[in-house]
Amino acid sequence: MLSVLAQLSRAQSGATSVPEANPGRPTVSTPATLTPVGYKQFENGALFAEDSTDFSKRTGIGQVTKLSVLRRLELFLQSEPLAISQSRDRTAVHEGEVFAGVQSVLLFGGQSRPTVSIAMLHAFTQVSPRSSTLALFDSRLRFF
Secondary structure, X not given: OHHHHHHHHHHHHOOOOOOOOOOOOOOOOOOOOXXXXXXXXXXXXXXXXXXXXXXXXXXXXXXXXXXXEEOOEEEEEEEEEEEEEEEOOEEEEEOOOEEEEEEEEEEOOOOOOOOEEEEEEEEXXXXXXXXXXXXXEOOOOOOO
8 A cells, every 4th residue: 555655656746846955055154045945044153263352252152044935035044142252351151143134146147157146134232233235246256
């Protein structure tokens, strides 16, 4: 019975358009290309910095969630749930910033043509909320 159902389902499935997984993605933190429509992408990492004018050492744990809702449109949420900073002899443990944004492909790339995207994001901070806009080009755009 199960083998009959398996063969029936295989016969009706036809060619699927499931994108192939790319374990190397992302190669940069904010690529110009988007994730496949309907797929969620989770990026996690850590950031360490030292010898700044604001702190002597800082460590942050970051998380980004991306979801493409259309072929040209991706939503993302970036947060830093934990940030530890050290200034002189004082250590502070606190939450970092939260960013929400949208990225849109303006021009799809080809063999020798780069993908061009624009991203807009808004920072939700306790001090002062702010917005930013980024222009993104993929690696097919070479100046050297």
